[in-house]
Amino acid sequence: MLRLSVGAMRDRWQLFAGAVVAVALGVGLVQSGMQVLAATDRPVLPSGLSAYERVRVREGYVGAATLMGMSVMLAVFLTVFIVSTTFGFTVVQRRRELGLLRLIGAQRGYVSLMLMCEAVLLGLLGTAIGVLIGLLGTWAQSNLLIELGMLPEWFHAPWEQGAMWSAMIVGMSTALIGVLTAAWRASRVSALDAITDSPRAMRVMTAWRWFWGLSAAACTVLLVIAAQAARDLVAGLMIGLVVMISGSIALSQLSPVVVPLAGRLPAAVLRGNLITDLARAGILHAVRRSAATAAPLIVLVSLVVGLWGTFGSLAKAVGVEQERLITADLVVDHAVPAGPGIEVASPQTAVPVAVTRGTRTIYSEAIGIDPAAYQQTHKLRPRKGSLDRLVGRTIAIGPGMAAEGYKLGSTLTIALGNRKLPVKVVAIMPETLDVSENFFVPRTLLPAGGRTETLVKVAPGHEIADAQTVEQWARERGEAQQRSNSGLFAALMGLAGIFTAVAVVNAVVMSTADRRREFALARMAGLTRGQVVQVALVESAAVVIIGVLLGSLVAGAALAGIAAGPYGLAALAIPWRLLGLIFAAAMVVVGAAAAVTAHRATNPQPISLLAGRE
Incomplete structure (x- = not known):
């Protein structure tokens, strides 16, 4: 054996x-x-x-x-x-x-x-x-x-x-x-x-393949309906992650059925000459070959584009949420003194802080605010306590720590600069998508230094130099979060891309090894060697289009729950550039593999392959 x-x-x-x-x-x-x-x-x-x-x-x-x-x-x-x-x-x-x-x-x-x-x-x-x-x-x-x-x-x-x-x-x-x-x-x-x-x-389609494919497809449809009904951004994000997996499994298992059906659209476009007609026939009738090449692309596009779109939408939603929570007109990256045309100036200074609760110490940032000015420039209000009590040795728990179990009225120890102070919790803010604000303290407690930005309400017709609108500031905040995610997803995308390239090249090589007799018959029927290679190229290009379209369908289903959330299409981030990059790379890799393997498969004389069965 x-x-x-x-x-x-x-x-x-x-x-x-x-x-x-x-x-x-x-x-x-x-x-x-x-x-x-x-x-x-x-x-x-x-x-x-x-x-x-x-x-x-x-x-x-x-x-x-x-x-x-x-x-x-x-x-x-x-x-x-x-x-x-x-x-x-x-x-x-x-x-x-x-x-x-x-x-x-x-x-x-x-x-x-x-x-x-x-x-x-x-x-x-x-x-x-x-x-x-x-x-x-x-x-x-x-x-x-x-x-x-x-x-x-x-x-x-x-x-x-x-x-x-x-x-x-x-x-x-x-x-x-x-x-x-x-x-x-x-x-x-x-x-x-x-x-x-x-x-x-x-x-091609076995009973188990039907079972897993239809089960995953039904699960995907139910999840998309649930995401639409929830109308909640976080729920839509979580459901979307499962949709990517179930949808890619469904289309991969059902690819011998779905790929030929989807192939009828490009097949209708490919009519017109001998090369395209032969490629169309290959797509529609060589089901196993087309499905084996398209399946890895379906998985790649659905997972990578879906993940990038999901977390890009989350980052974009952070900016949309901030824009809706702030009532100021402008944001300035330094302190703004009171003056003509300035109705309200709310400075926010971020400094390093160590917060000790019992035996646990958290090293983070504290934001020093003026409670009255903050409440005039923000819609966000505490879910417990009041910011009006944020004076003296007090602290408010920000959105980033709102779910960590802090209790109103409890005493914490904070280290600001060289000072350690006991402070009382007087307010606990609600959770938001932006988790960068962990603690609020009165500005009177802040040591020297820190990073300050000021939210300003101005009188009509008044302007401030070097200021941003709240819309610009919020958009940049979302983009900054997306940039922090981009390295993570670039690494994962590269990993998934390498494996997908191996999978599709492997499928093309294996299928071409079994097409030598088919190519020989085509050459005996009158096609030149170059025309046979062209047929393989056109067929591979059509399969790439089908795989990318079906993968995009799964990614779109995963993002549907986000579009149905409270921020609607304003929070939806569709990674068009990434999709175009994957499509172009797939065309190059699959096309090159198809051309090289078809050229090698047509090296022998046709009569030598047709003389007997392999």
Whole structure:
């Protein structure tokens, strides 16, 4: 059995190359990610840092750990996806070989065990390569996180043997998990069906595929309806995250049905000449090939565009919310003295603060305000207590800490500059989308320094130099939050893009390996070698369009709940540039893979391929 497995991988290496690369990338990213995670869990900070600086560094470590955790989970998910797709395709490509094994007496368990042995060999090879990739990946990920500002320049991730062993276990596990379904399907094919072209043997949509596809589709529809009915931004965001996953699973499972249906639209446009007609026929009739190429694109677009749009909408909603909560006319980035034309000036000065409650100390920022001026320029009012009592040694809990269990009337200890003061909680603000304001204190308690901006109400016709409108200020605040998210999503998008490129190239290579006879027939019918390559290019371009459109449909469904929220379309951020970038990159990658593989597949003379069945 082992000899059969080794021979299969040697003779059909094109079918396994993509899976080996996927496992190697998965192992490398898991190993490097876990090494960085271990280093951020036990940070070594240099001496001489203030308590506030130490907390800021630790916050960056938490952000880096979150990114690494997300990248590890994404790498595992995509590795299983690619390996399962590869082996599913492999079973179809090797129907005759498996049928012959059944005819000479191989039992179902033997066939399944043979595929499991191939998965073990694939896992071992991919894991060995992945461990080496992990060494380079640790250096690359550490430098990326430093460039993104999440980690300090002195950060170093030491070698962790446990990370290597964990990654190796993940590599072998993903290879075995990915082949389970394909092994079961291979064992269920009867010998006569496997060596004939009966409809049953050629069936793409199995009962389980229908079940999972329709179940995920029904779940997606119900979630979208629930998001529309909730009319709540946070609920819409949370539901949208689930919609991305369920929707991408639904369209991936139903892709053999959905892709040809969606393909009828570009197929109608592609009418007109021989090349486009042949490409149209390939899309509509070679269901398995079109679905295998489109499925990774559906997953990529739905997840990446949906996530970027969701968190971009959240950042945009922060600006919209601030604009609606502020009644001032202008915002100035310095203190504004009273004068003609100034009706109200509400300065806000942010300074570092340490707040101690019991045995727990929080290092954050406190905003010094004038309560009367603040209430004249803001609509936000405390849900408990009153800002009118914010005088002397008092403190108000801001929106960023409103859910942390502070009690009205309790006493806290704060450190402002070189002073430690007991203060009484006199107000607790409601939660908002903007969580940057944690504590409010009277301006009389502030030490010298700090960052000040002033919200100003002016008399009609009066202007202030270097001032922004509230609309401009709020928009920039949302954009600043989006920029802080962009590094995180750029890293995740790059990771997802690499895996998707492996998946689509793998699908194109595997499908083209089975099209040599088809290409030979086309050439014998009168097509030139260049025309055959053009057919493959046009077909691949159409499949890319279909995959991006279907992925965009899932992403749009995920964002529908946000549009139905309290801020409506004003809070909706659609990442058009990102979508265009993915589309262009997919066109280049899939087109190049299709052209190269079609050119190689047409190297032999047509008569040599048609002389007998392969």
